[in-house]
Amino acid sequence: MIKFLELESISATINEINIDTDDIIPKQFLKTVHRTGLGKYLFYNRRYDKNNNKRAEFILNKKPWDNAKILIAGSNFGCGSSREHAPWALLDFGIKCIIAPSFADIFYNNSIKNGLLLLTLSNKIVDILSQHSLTQKLLKVSLLNKKVYCQDLCLDFNISNDVRERLINGYDDIELTLKESNLIDSYENKNYNKSSWKLVDRDT
Amino acid sequence: MEYPKTLFDKVWEDHLVAELNSGQKIIYIDRHLVHEVTSPQAFEGLRKKNRKVRRPDLTLGVADHNVPTTLRNLGINSIKDKIARIQVETLEKNLEYFKIDYIPLTSLNQGIVHIIGPELGFTLPGTTVVCGDSHTSTHGAFGALAFGIGTSEVEHVLATQTLLQYKPKNMKIEINGEIGKNITSKDIILKIISQIGTSAGTGHVIEFMGSTVNKMSIEERMTICNMSIEAGAKAGMVSPDIKTFEYLKHKKYSPKNKQWDKALDKWTKLYTDKNAYFDKSYNLNVSDLKPMVTWGTSPEDGICINEVIPDPLSVRDKEKQKAIKKSLEYMGLLPGKKMLDVPIQKVFIGSCTNGRIEDLRVASSVIKGKKVAKNLQAIVVPGSGVVKKMAEDEGLQEIFIDAGFEWRAPGCSMCLGMNPDQLEDGERCASTSNRNFEGRQGRGGRTHLVSPATAAASAIAGSFVDVSEGW
Numbered sequence: 001m002i003k004f005l006e007l008e009s010i011s012a013t014i015n016e017i018n019i020d021t022d023d024i025i026p027k028q029f030l031k032t033v034h035r036t037g038l039g040k041y042l043f044y045n046r047r048y049d050k051n052n053n054k055r056a057e058f059i060l061n062k063k064p065w066d067n068a069k070i071l072i073a074g075s076n077f078g079c080g081s082s083r084e085h086a087p088w089a090l091l092d093f094g095i096k097c098i099i100a101p102s103f104a105d106i107f108y109n110n111s112i113k114n115g116l117l118l119l120t121l122s123n124k125i126v127d128i129l130s131q132h133s134l135t136q137k138l139l140k141v142s143l144l145n146k147k148v149y150c151q152d153l154c155l156d157f158n159i160s161n162d163v164r165e166r167l168i169n170g171y172d173d174i175e176l177t178l179k180e181s182n183l184i185d186s187y188e189n190k191n192y193n194k195s196s197w198k199l200v201d202r203d204t
Numbered sequence: 205m206e207y208p209k210t211l212f213d214k215v216w217e218d219h220l221v222a223e224l225n226s227g228q229k230i231i232y233i234d235r236h237l238v239h240e241v242t243s244p245q246a247f248e249g250l251r252k253k254n255r256k257v258r259r260p261d262l263t264l265g266v267a268d269h270n271v272p273t274t275l276r277n278l279g280i281n282s283i284k285d286k287i288a289r290i291q292v293e294t295l296e297k298n299l300e301y302f303k304i305d306y307i308p309l310t311s312l313n314q315g316i317v318h319i320i321g322p323e324l325g326f327t328l329p330g331t332t333v334v335c336g337d338s339h340t341s342t343h344g345a346f347g348a349l350a351f352g353i354g355t356s357e358v359e360h361v362l363a364t365q366t367l368l369q370y371k372p373k374n375m376k377i378e379i380n381g382e383i384g385k386n387i388t389s390k391d392i393i394l395k396i397i398s399q400i401g402t403s404a405g406t407g408h409v410i411e412f413m414g415s416t417v418n419k420m421s422i423e424e425r426m427t428i429c430n431m432s433i434e435a436g437a438k439a440g441m442v443s444p445d446i447k448t449f450e451y452l453k454h455k456k457y458s459p460k461n462k463q464w465d466k467a468l469d470k471w472t473k474l475y476t477d478k479n480a481y482f483d484k485s486y487n488l489n490v491s492d493l494k495p496m497v498t499w500g501t502s503p504e505d506g507i508c509i510n511e512v513i514p515d516p517l518s519v520r521d522k523e524k525q526k527a528i529k530k531s532l533e534y535m536g537l538l539p540g541k542k543m544l545d546v547p548i549q550k551v552f553i554g555s556c557t558n559g560r561i562e563d564l565r566v567a568s569s570v571i572k573g574k575k576v577a578k579n580l581q582a583i584v585v586p587g588s589g590v591v592k593k594m595a596e597d598e599g600l601q602e603i604f605i606d607a608g609f610e611w612r613a614p615g616c617s618m619c620l621g622m623n624p625d626q627l628e629d630g631e632r633c634a635s636t637s638n639r640n641f642e643g644r645q646g647r648g649g650r651t652h653l654v655s656p657a658t659a660a661a662s663a664i665a666g667s668f669v670d671v672s673e674g675w
Contacts, residue, residue, distance in 0.1 A: 102403060
């Protein structure tokens with residue numbers, strides 16, 4: 001997994017609540033068997049009209065925001081479908097950090113697993129940041145210091161220690177869990193003996 | 205004395221493998237369902253790192269999202285879309301390589317992953333069930349802790365049979381009262397979501413309880429648990445009871461003989477203790493509940509079918525106001541207008557929310573002897589081959605076909621339109637599915653979430669009707 005330490009970039013705002021993962025990456029792009037190349041389909045129905053022409057008015061089609069690495073959005077971002085294609089598309093497009101008042105659970109997990117940093121900040125601060133994004137000035141996010149720097153403002157954010165460590169070090173969760181294999185073995189020995197009701201009965 | 209526990213606490217504690225220094229837990233996964241859309245990258249990840257599937261015996265695969273609902277006898281050859289076909293072929297190859305059981309497209313047991321899990325007795329009370337699909341919450345109707353995961357977590361479960369998790373909080377939803385004629389559990393869950401919103405459940409596991417839930421069939425419970433995710437919840441659960449046990453007895457993969465007795469001994473202890481603590485609670489009395497319909501592009505945009513479409517100006521919250529305006533514009537609706545007058549062009553009966561036998565029974569009872577409105581396309585997609593056969597044996601298929609419905613083969617179908625079943629631009633659909641997001645059923649398509657009874661009656665009328673009056 002890619003490591004996340006600090007990021008400095010202009011930010012783009014989509015000032016809407018309940019942005020769902022169908023919106024982030026529509027279903028027709030879920031047929032792929034790869035993780036890569038989804039960036040061009042990010043927010044497809046917002047970025048392209050029905051004749052596949054770019055919609056100039058959409059923020060991620062406008063210069064300089066088409067190069068933003070930070071996205072600011074409304075609450076409950078990423079709700080709906082569990083498709084991990086959503087964070088894959090965001091990352092492939094170049095978005096490395098999203099700031100919103102809240103995120104949906106599955107989207108949060110999916111993003112962290114891929115090194116996409118999600119920051120939960122209050123409505124008031126998200127409002128300030130979304131105003132700031134219009135100025136085209138840089139925003140700096142430091143995961144090392146747990147701070148967002150916005151002009152002369154220095155904002156703290158909360159993030160669980162292990163999510164932070166995982167992102168900073170780019171840990172592979174499966175690797176970490178496999179180190180505890182002996183504990184999984186002993187759980188199975190206790191709960192999955194030969195006569196356990198939990199076994200899938202394939203005999204009959 | 206131990207502190208009183210919720211149903212969720214009990215199942216959670218039963219699956220703790222270890223606690224990491226950070227407070228994160230390793231929890232054991234008893235059942236893993238795999239489908240074609242969210243698994244290829246996970247299997248690819250295993251191959252790259254030369255990892256094995258730890259417990260193929262606790263894993264089961266089926267294709268459902270991509271599959272066409274016509275010409276099923278052709279099996280994989282029925283998939284004309286090349287890319288979709290590659291995805292299903294990839295699933296088949298991966299499952300064979302990693303020695304995981306697969307239910308082929310032509311099997312009677314094929315169907316939507318959340319319908320076949322319970323149907324086969326793969327889903328059991330007190331187990332943890334995961335799948336790379338958000339509607340995995342459905343299986344909570346059996347007192348399982350069941351939740352949707354992303355592809356990285358699918359890979360994690362394949363490799364380790366565990367997941368890294370923080371413990372979610374407890375939320376209680378108590379439902380009481382007697383529901384009226386042609387009112388279903390779909391109306392109840394749409395009502396709940398319209399009141400608490402799509403993020404009320406974030407970070408929580410919901411337990412549904414109360415006299416109405418006790419009286420519900422297993423199918424009805426599956427519908428409310430299914431849409432827990434639309435309230436933002438990690439999972440939805442119902443305490444198992446005699447109905448649950450009867451449903452599961454003699455199912456293909458259910459425990460048998462002595463194992464069944466052992467299981468029952470365990471399952472009968474799966475209830476929330478008196479005075480157990482809930483972080484959040486919500487109560488609903490459903491005695492006066494009318495059929496529900498959504499008018500907007502979020503599942504929380506629900507109203508009773510005889511109410512009028514809300515006016516954005518009546519909402520104080522600016523963000524919400526903007527969202528309503530955008531929704532109404534997309535949906536082509538005006539504030540103050542009645543839903544009852546709104547004409548529809550398509551009707552979809554199916555999905556993991558409402559594609560079970562009871563749903564088809566209630567829908568067919570409403571339309572028996574009547575005809576679908578002119579210029580309206582209505583399709584019925586049974587949730588599984590088993591549901592389809594049961595409906596055919598009961599003569600429901602004939603009722604649907606005589607009325608002018610198309611009788612299709614099982615799959616997710618128009619719920620998300622990954623297969624050829626989609627809405628055209630501007631088309632309005634009464635759908636028994638779970639999400640009315642913009643473009644969900646097809647770009648420009650307008651989805652109204654309703655119960656199977658309302659969908660069926662509206663197909664006859666050609667516009668939304670109150671199925672609790674005169675049907």
